Structures are given as structure tokens and as C-alpha cells.
Amino acid sequence: MAAKRITQVTIDWAALAERVPPSQKAMFVAFKTKSDLYLRRMMANPEVPPKIDWEYYKSRIAVKGMVEDFQKQYDALKIPYPADKVTPEIEAQEKQTAKEIADFIKESNLRIANFEAEVKKLRSLIPFEQMTMEDFRDAFPDQALDPINRPTFWPHTPEEQLGYEKDKEQAAH
Structure with a gap:
């Protein structure tokens, strides 16, 4: 492999600076200074030695x-x-990251579709102020009070029910 001289900086420092957290700004500035100093020293020397x-x-x-x-x-x-032993590794990481990003976008779009369907379902319900207990039970059967099949004691919270164990409740969440 022939030696290749870098003729221009390909780093977009402004875009990189936007992604640096405030706690690491000083380290970023030191890194950029070191990089610029190296580039100036390199460009000060000729590409080929003098004849x-x-x-x-x-x-x-x-x-x-x-x-x-x-x-x-x-x-x-x-x-x-x-x-150059590092570029193939970086390209492999870049391809892997691009795949992970594509998968994340695909999963996010599925979650968005599910949430939009849920919002559509909630908007189709009558307003809570106008709901009766029966309407609430029909719309949310898992949350509604069911005195026949699942009787509970007042105030109908999990902590006040018979057989309640705090550890089981926390493990379920």
C-alpha cells in the first residue's frame, strides 16, 4: 500500500461539537486543538523530501x-x-450500527402504530365524565370493579385485599 498524504480535514467539527455533552466540552476542545496542531505540523513539511x-x-x-x-x-x-488495520473494523461497526438503527426504526414504527391504534380507541370512547360504571367496565374490563367474579374490599386497592404480599406486588412490576 502506497503512502497517502492527507490533504484536507474530513472531520465536521461543528457537527461533532453538537453531540458532545457539556461535561466533556473541555476534553473535546483539547482533542480538537491537538488534532489541529498535528495537521499544521504535517502540512508545514513537504510531501516528498527535497532533492x-x-x-x-x-x-x-x-x-x-x-x-x-x-x-x-x-x-x-x-x-x-x-x-491501515482499523478501517475495516470501523466499517464493520458502521454496518452493524446501521442495521441496529434500521431495526430500531422498524420496531419504533410498530410501537407508534400500536400507540396510534390505542389513542384511536380511547378517542372513540365516550368521555369519562359521561361514562357510567357499566360503560367503564365494558371499555376497561381489567380495571373495573367486578363484585361477582373478583370481589374486593374498600378502598379497593391491592394493599387492602386479603392475601396481599408486598414482595409479590413489587416483583410483578
Whole structure:
């Protein structure tokens, strides 16, 4: 893989800053400063090292073989560019996150549809102020008092009923 010089910053710092929580703003600013400093230092250096006029040095330096030795060492110098091992992992995480987001949107749309159906059902009921006990029992059979099938004692709260156990009630919630 050939070395590739970064010519422009591809980070949208403004969009990233919007997502940073207030408690981490100082760390974000320090990170951005460090990144900008690195970019300025990198851009200050040329992309390729300057060409050396070896003939000029050969004609000026009297020691035989010294310039040729330096030239050979200079030409053999190759600065390795680190291999990119992280990008495939990031792309895999991005695909996984995109899948999770799509699943979440799908599940949310189902929940929204269920809630809209429930709201539609509630709006179709007569107003509570105009309901009789029988209307309430027909609309909400699980919440209505049923003295025949499920008799309860006044004030009809779970705590006041026979056999009530606090631990069972909390475990059910």
C-alpha cells in the first residue's frame, strides 16, 4: 500500500461539537486543538523530501566515497507508512450500527402504530365524565370493579385485599 498524504480535514467539527455533552466540552476542545496542531505540523513539511544535488557535494568534498556513501544511504531510506488495520473494523461497526438503527426504526414504527391504534380507541370512547360504571367496565374490563367474579374490599386497592404480599406486588412490576 502506497503512502497517502492527507490533504484536507474530513472531520465536521461543528457537527461533532453538537453531540458532545457539556461535561466533556473541555476534553473535546483539547482533542480538537491537538488534532489541529498535528495537521499544521504535517502540512508545514513537504510531501516528498527535497532533492539533493549530489554532484555539487561531490565537487566540493575532498573525502573520496563519503558523498556516494551518503547518497546510497539517503536513497535506501524508506519511511514506512503504518498499515491501515482499523478501517475495516470501523466499517464493520458502521454496518452493524446501521442495521441496529434500521431495526430500531422498524420496531419504533410498530410501537407508534400500536400507540396510534390505542389513542384511536380511547378517542372513540365516550368521555369519562359521561361514562357510567357499566360503560367503564365494558371499555376497561381489567380495571373495573367486578363484585361477582373478583370481589374486593374498600378502598379497593391491592394493599387492602386479603392475601396481599408486598414482595409479590413489587416483583410483578
